[in-house]
Amino acid sequence: MDERSQMLANEKISKLLLKLSVPAMVGMLVQAFYNLVDTIFVGHAYGADSIQAIGGIAVAFPIQMVGMAVSLAIGIGGSSIISRRMGEREMKKANKTFSNLIFLSILSSLLITGAGISFIVPLLKLFGATETILPYSLEYLEVILYGTVLFSLAMVTNSIARSEGNAKVAMNSMMMAGGLNIILDPIFIFGFGMGIRGAAIATVLAQGIGVLYIARYFLSGKSTLRFHPADLKPDSKIIKEVLAIGASPFARNVSSSFMIIILNNLLAFYGGDIAIAIFGIISKLLMFTLMPMFGIIQGLQPIVGFNYGAKNFGRVRESVKLAIIITTGMSIAGFLVLYLFPEQLFGIFSGDHQLIVEGKNAVRIVVLATPLIGFQVVGGALYQALGKARPSLFLSMCRQVLFLIPLVLILPKYLELFGVWAAFPLADTLAFAVTLIMVIREFKVLAEEGENMRNDPMRNDPLAGN
Template sequence: MDEKSAFLGTENIRKLLFKLSTPIVIGMLVQAIYNVVDTFFVGMVYGADDVQAIGGLSIAFPIQMMVMAFGIMLGTGGSSIISRALGARENEKAERTLGNVFSLSLILSVLIAIPCLLYLNPILKVFGATAGVLPYAIDYLKYIILGGTVFVFGVAVQNIVRSEGNARLAMNAMLVGGGLNIFLDPFFMFGFGMGVKGAAIATVISQAIASVWLLLYYLKGKGAVRFRSETLKPDLEIVKEIVAIGIGSFVMQCSSSFMMIFVFNALATYGGDGAIAVFGVIIKVNSFIFMSLLGMGFGLQPIVGFNYGAKKYGRIAEAVKLSLAATTAIGILGLLIILLFKEQILGLFSADPQYLEIGENAITIMLLGMPLVGMNVITSILFQALGKARPAFLLSISRQLLFLIPLVTLLPRFYQLNGVWAAFPVSDFLAFLLSGFLLLRVYKIFKEYKESLKTATGSETADQISSI
């Protein structure tokens, strides 16, 4: 079984990283399309009123991401355990982890749905929903929450598939889901006249089909990790390890949503519905850059996990160096493209004059720190793959909880609406410094091991990493 993943410890690092990351980046870009397509068609359906409709989707977005955060937690934690288990030839542990991820996906999605549906209205108001955007947000979110199981399961299993080195399958599942969403959105929204409800239903159906495809992959025994029904029973030790490792990614995703409470409330105070709509559009456009960075990180993850389990630390150091160079280049290129075509990009969603005026200024300021974000993403995923929960957790919360929330609370008092936009690049810079500091410590350990195997045994290197 583990022979299917053995290439992670032998193949040329540059070729391996390219082979794993390319399909993941493509798949993540398709995932970004999920977010943008709904907003694009909502703008077309509601015409002159689309600023409030787009604002409704903007408010709904962080809550949707919180639902998916549970899948990210299960997938990140589970994939780290599985890739390290395959590298160490602990096949039975990998199987138990896979089964636990499956069962936890169902349990958690049900536990999420009940309180969210009961208290959806007050939850949205906490997130800063104004009277104008609230009805649209409710219409969209109630269907997304009802379909929560397919989001949690789909996101989790995509990570598991990548952990065994099968990035192409994860990409294909995302392509199928994204393609269906593009087709079904106008079908429900225009054909049946369902508006934002149709957008939500189309998204759920698309994700459900992609999730079933991934499920069949394991049920048919095609994976490097064999699925057995008896492994569905929750194993407390496995669950604890999944949560310990995945909590960083969970908090990162939830902190993004939690951060938006402060952002949306600041925007409602200093900019109104137009500023809320602008922020939602920028976040979704920016997701094309951020998802690409995550794709590089997810391509790195199985390489790190497998080679750490196999005690091939020099390969990890090389992979990290290449990943940092690639994510920095992606950040710079993405920023330049958005800034050069900002008018055209904003105009795709609305022609409202106030929206366009606010948007051109906001997009210029908000995204200035994107070339620095790759450092935070790669370093966080590195520590997750190594199974080092504490530094992974710290890095996961640094950008948006430790830095952005205080900044978005403080800066608008002095610079009003521009202070909200400026909080983003400043927090990116601070997270870059923290990530660089932690990365330098672990990178030195791997580099020393690579240069002189005589001065550090595998166990000594592992002990050094554990002390970080």
């Protein structure tokens, strides 16, 4: 067993989770920060037209999320397999999975680029672009779509690096891309006078540098995994398992995009361009709040996957409990910041008085159930790491499809714009209740498995009987 496998199997859970999560958290925060910076720079670049420009990014972003959903499905699904194969000491299978993920990333991103460019205007109108917002969305999204392959490779390879226990490399890649994006934004937006298109170009170029960095890591021989070009040949069994496990994050992100189609059109009807811009800013702020939690999740998944594969069920439960405590603390902290300082936060994006006042009222409603989100995030990640595709998929669909979309469609009929905002905390509360029931049940199963292991020590060796 190599050094990283020893670490995943034996190191103290609290120390191990922090070691794997902190780099991921830093990287995710940098990524979230540059998304904020994009919107801030664009808002200030367009002055009186800032509402339409911010709305342009808000409408384009959920279309970009569809491509991200595919990449997350590949990265998270494949990483779960890699972690478990490493726990079972099946390195050949882990390496084969690695190469198949690269193949899937390139193929899927090329297909997304082709389809997106071909139908870009109808897509933007479908996602709620008004006549005044459409030109800004079009300028931004066109560039982003051409960079899809770089976004995809970055997300997939970062997930792979974390799956083998090397979160620091993924962090460095994300920090490099995020930091460069922040530097390039003002150069392209203001220096070259390219406005919103310049923001998109800066983002794509920065992602390309991040991909080059992590590619060098994998090709240098420093990683536990080995890339073999012959393994790029698609393996139907691996691809099927990747897509089954990855269906959960894919469904979550696609359902978010589908929800935004409904939401933007409702916002345009009940509140106009300003309501779309407000939701765009709230989404960015929530992303910045949630990203540290996703960093914890990315550190948690290789621990859970490896130890589940090695049948160390006690370590699985211990790591999940600790992750729940940490993410709940983060959720509460994020809620307090967003609820107490909304005017200051909205003022960063634009000086428009109406935007700030209406944004303050909206965000204080939307974030009411934010303290419950940390538990939901860990609950969904638990099933992904265990390779249990169906419950993971159900939890991913739960908040958006079962609760949020119906509430968004029903409440505005009676409460108008207030009903749109009120749907969010109600959906979060209901999704929390469902997640709590399922996680308690899963913990009982893990406890029973652990008891069986103690009664039958021969089952503790994944190679026993082979």
